[in-house]
Amino acid sequence: MDYFAQQLINGLVLGSIYGLIAIGYTMVYGIVGMINFAHGDIFMIGGFIALITFLILVSFGLTAIPLILLIVLLVSMAITALYGWTVERIAYRPLRHSFRLAPMLSAIGMSFVLTNYSQVSQGARVKPVPPIITGGYTLHEGPGGFVVQLSNIQIIVVITTVVLLALFTWLVSSTRLGRDMRACEQDQTMAALLGVDVDRTISMTFVIGAALAAVAGMMYLLYYGLVDFFMGFVAGIKAFTAAVLGGIGSLPGAMLGGLLIGLIETLWSAYFSVEYKDVAAFSILIVVLIFLPTGLLGRPEVEKV
Amino acid sequence: MQASRAPGVAFIFKKALISALVALVLFSLMIGVRTEPGPQGLLIYETRFGELAAMVATVFGGSIVVELLRQWWGPVGTVRVVPPQVTSALAVAGRWVAPVLLVFTFLVPVIFYNERYILDLGILVLTYVMLGWGLNVVVGLAGLLDLGYVAFYAVGAYSYALLATNFGLSFWVCLPLAGILAAFWGVLLGFPVLRLRGDYLAIVTLAFGEIIRLVIINWQSLTGGPNGVTGIPRPTMFGIPLSPGDDGLAALLGIEFSPTHRIVFLFYLILALALLTNWVTIRLRRLPIGRAWEALREDEVACRALGINTTTTKLTAFATGAMFGGFAGAFFATRQGFISPESFTFQESALVLAIVVLGGMGSQLGVALAALAMIGGFELFRGLDQYRMLVFGMAMVLLMIWRPRGLIGHRAPTVFLERNQAISSDLVKEGHG
Amino acid sequence: MSVDPILFVDHLSMRFGGIVAVNDLSFGAERRQITALIGPNGAGKTTVFNCITGFYKPTSGSMRLKHDDGHKIQLEQLNDFRISKQAKVARTFQNIRLFPGMTALENLMVAQHNALMRASGLTFLGLIGAPSWRVAEKKAIDLARTWLERIDLLDRADDAAGNLPYGDQRRLEIARAMCTEPALLCLDEPAAGLNARESASLSELLLSIRAEQGTSILLIEHDMSVVMEISDHVVVMDYGVKIAEGTPQHVRDDPKVIAAYLGADEEEAIAVMESGT
Known part of the structure; x- marks a missing residue:
């Protein structure tokens, strides 16, 4: 039971990271209807920028950890957001009204570019950092000596996710930008006719998605203590799987999907085999889609005849 | 967009300045700073302001050049009127491209007999031509998005490798088996998921590709895991080995043995397989099944209203594509003599898909040209070493922007009464599945 | 009644x-x-x-x-x-659902899918070009030609359906439904x-x-x-x-x-x- 509780905690933390990335996929899908294959790499770039900012701040002699984390968070979000904006501008906007596969391949190309860009500029080796946030709480000590622990970093990941999610939900539901985004999602032509700046709204969608991915990248760095140029691919596929599992286009779905994928992966590793954790996650995706063809929270597609 | 009035110098300068500024922020940390493991294993960093400045300057200059080009070219999206004579001349030339290319391909081993590198490259290109033609059935004709095509390639390769190394079956027995097994897996995957639409299908196929790869990596007792399968038998010419021994082909023909014989044989083998794929696809397009595939891509609802069983139609497309992938996989295994999961990553699927889309969905000639351009181009970039994927990715983005509908932008009808005229790809749908 | x-x-x-x-x-x-x-x-x-x-x-x-x-x-x-x-039971649709990237003739050929599938021996006979398949294919083309003639579109048989004027598309859709007999x-x-x-x-x-x-x-x-x-x-x-x-x-x-x-x-x-x- 204790073991299970511990795995549950670990799974939720991992799921939070996936969820943050998945939101970027789902938002972009909702508004432009394309799979942004480069989003996983945006997450990776976010992790790298967090790492570099952190190193610079430490070398300048800054020691107040909360302040460092805050600056790292903001810098990473800002620069990564600009990456998201640039990618949209270069690779997707010229193909906005083109045929469906072209932007997708452009996105795959962009993903190759970003992966290779950070490989070339930062080297192919894994970049480890010493644990930045240490300590934690012992929740329960079992009779067999097994302890259920909740580390500070886990608390930070979950709290950051919850806060961002709340902020983001507010943004989409109650601000002008959120309304524009929802309008563009329904009908871009009509939104444009009613005075919504569609280009700007789509750009902002990419910017917000990238900023959230940057947070995920930073959390990944803090939690696992490393980044590498290839981490965007696997995390990206998992997050996209999460978005689809939850029902692509649905924001709560993305978060739910993220948590589920995190849990499946962790529990499968804990009870069955670590090697097959990704196989388990993907298989469950396939099974869910067979029974719920539009994911858990996706709106069923009504066929217009 | 400044369509009517050409933007002035100030405009171009301002735009370039903004681009440079964006570049400065983007590259500031990623290029301006490099992280390295320090003496104690901890990360340290060094600054590279020179490189950063160079990159920003490049973006600034590049932006000016692009803007000038755009001005010279006219605004994006303008329909450039091509005189009808030119169009018809191009059409005539187009009719000659395929036969000339085919004859040339046949002659490659003769012309380049002593150029091992070119022969190897030719084999590689032809393998991708075959994969492209196979995937074309699924994506180009039936309009089903398959992001995990490499899975069937892997099934074919491992089928042959394992059957040959464990049971000693010959290549010619394994080749059909590999195709059948791949098709079987295609049906197995396709049956439950083909009612999914659009991107849901895409992610499921992607997931399937990853599952196959991960199972191959982890099922060590069967597949050898990450180490792969070694000692895969080389193909024989219908039982006659291409080896220096007494029973080898060279000895039988009374000529001196040369390792090039095998390369040439492999070249013609993959050429034959690719041409078989092409022939079958062209035949199928003119049969009801092929027309149903294309109709499915055009409008699935209408297909159902016409009494077409969309599920089996999709399944046959999926299985046919998978089967060709399986053949190509078996060839790959026998050519390499060694296979490992590394050859079957998502990048391969993406590459084959890029070949199909760049070729112009559904166009056989287009796919062949795209394979030649992509694989040949990729080889040209070999000198760029670590920047290769960077350039390759950029090329993919630019090619898509340049020709979103592919190199060959029209569809040939499968049957005609009077005039065999091509249909503009603007009318052709791309499918939803 | x-x-x-x-x-x-x-x-x-x-x-x-x-x-x-x-x-x-x-x-x-x-x-x-x-x-x-x-x-x-x-x-x-x-x-x-x-x-x-x-x-x-x-x-x-x-x-x-x-x-x-x-x-x-x-x-x-x-x-x-x-x-x-x-x-x-055949039908047409309120907002025409032809196969726009296929020719008028091809549209009518698709409509004969089930009959042609049988004639092509579920594709296998067709693949080897069996004579029985050739006969069936010719008959199908003739049926399509008859319908094209009846809707006055014979001269546009080889044009893409999506390129036809609206009224012609309506009639073609009816002809296509009729080709399912x-x-x-x-x-x-x-x-x-x-x-x-x-x-x-x-x-x-x-x-x-x-x-x-x-x-x-x-x-x-x-x-x-x-x-x-x-x-x-x-x-x-x-x-x-x-x-x-x-x-x-x-x-x-x-x-x-x-x-x-x-x-x-x-x-x-x-x-x-x-x-x-």
Whole structure:
């Protein structure tokens, strides 16, 4: 039971990271209807920028950890957001009204570019950092000596996710930008006719998605203590799987999907085999889609005849 | 967009300045700073302001050049009127491209007999031509998005490798088996998921590709895991080995043995397989099944209203594509003599898909040209070493922007009464599945 | 009312969530006759069509189809493609659904899919180019040519369907449905968007289909001139229920029908009618 509780905690933390990335996929899908294959790499770039900012701040002699984390968070979000904006501008906007596969391949190309860009500029080796946030709480000590622990970093990941999610939900539901985004999602032509700046709204969608991915990248760095140029691919596929599992286009779905994928992966590793954790996650995706063809929270597609 | 009035110098300068500024922020940390493991294993960093400045300057200059080009070219999206004579001349030339290319391909081993590198490259290109033609059935004709095509390639390769190394079956027995097994897996995957639409299908196929790869990596007792399968038998010419021994082909023909014989044989083998794929696809397009595939891509609802069983139609497309992938996989295994999961990553699927889309969905000639351009181009970039994927990715983005509908932008009808005229790809749908 | 209907819709209801699109609807479509289903927008006509042609599963009720040879089929038990394949019910769509990237001829060839699949020995005979397949293919092309001729599109046989003018696309869609050799042809607003001349030629086409092929036709139509000219029997729907039924003459004079179309109540409609005559 204790073991299970511990795995549950670990799974939720991992799921939070996936969820943050998945939101970027789902938002972009909702508004432009394309799979942004480069989003996983945006997450990776976010992790790298967090790492570099952190190193610079430490070398300048800054020691107040909360302040460092805050600056790292903001810098990473800002620069990564600009990456998201640039990618949209270069690779997707010229193909906005083109045929469906072209932007997708452009996105795959962009993903190759970003992966290779950070490989070339930062080297192919894994970049480890010493644990930045240490300590934690012992929740329960079992009779067999097994302890259920909740580390500070886990608390930070979950709290950051919850806060961002709340902020983001507010943004989409109650601000002008959120309304524009929802309008563009329904009908871009009509939104444009009613005075919504569609280009700007789509750009902002990419910017917000990238900023959230940057947070995920930073959390990944803090939690696992490393980044590498290839981490965007696997995390990206998992997050996209999460978005689809939850029902692509649905924001709560993305978060739910993220948590589920995190849990499946962790529990499968804990009870069955670590090697097959990704196989388990993907298989469950396939099974869910067979029974719920539009994911858990996706709106069923009504066929217009 | 400044369509009517050409933007002035100030405009171009301002735009370039903004681009440079964006570049400065983007590259500031990623290029301006490099992280390295320090003496104690901890990360340290060094600054590279020179490189950063160079990159920003490049973006600034590049932006000016692009803007000038755009001005010279006219605004994006303008329909450039091509005189009808030119169009018809191009059409005539187009009719000659395929036969000339085919004859040339046949002659490659003769012309380049002593150029091992070119022969190897030719084999590689032809393998991708075959994969492209196979995937074309699924994506180009039936309009089903398959992001995990490499899975069937892997099934074919491992089928042959394992059957040959464990049971000693010959290549010619394994080749059909590999195709059948791949098709079987295609049906197995396709049956439950083909009612999914659009991107849901895409992610499921992607997931399937990853599952196959991960199972191959982890099922060590069967597949050898990450180490792969070694000692895969080389193909024989219908039982006659291409080896220096007494029973080898060279000895039988009374000529001196040369390792090039095998390369040439492999070249013609993959050429034959690719041409078989092409022939079958062209035949199928003119049969009801092929027309149903294309109709499915055009409008699935209408297909159902016409009494077409969309599920089996999709399944046959999926299985046919998978089967060709399986053949190509078996060839790959026998050519390499060694296979490992590394050859079957998502990048391969993406590459084959890029070949199909760049070729112009559904166009056989287009796919062949795209394979030649992509694989040949990729080889040209070999000198760029670590920047290769960077350039390759950029090329993919630019090619898509340049020709979103592919190199060959029209569809040939499968049957005609009077005039065999091509249909503009603007009318052709791309499918939803 | 009916002697030998080809289609009998019995107490059909269709609900979407809380909305009742079709409520307890019963009517018959006579064999070798043209039955029109009319009613204001949103009356539920297309929903009835979608139930008959298997795109929707009705909430309750039954639809019985009786072929000329006496063979009976319950349509609600078949789904999507089987309606066309086994029950021989063909349909067209309100917003034309041709295969725009295929030629007019190809569109008609796709419609003969099931017959051609059999002739091609499930593709295998076709792949080796068996003579029996060649004969069947030629016959299929001839059938397509006949239909192209009848809809006056022979000279555009090799043009992409998406390139044809609107009126031609409408007729091509009907020809395509006819190439499946249906017993019952369901047309969803075939005259929508046509000009007077095109409407007249459409009426002619439908009358000739009834006369020559003996196909029973069920159509939804707004264009009253077409309905009045060609229908043998008219069923009027409003808010998901049948409000009138009978010959064109009969329903035209029914105050309930006029009220439904004018959106007024019955007394007002009678007043309008009386002032008009």
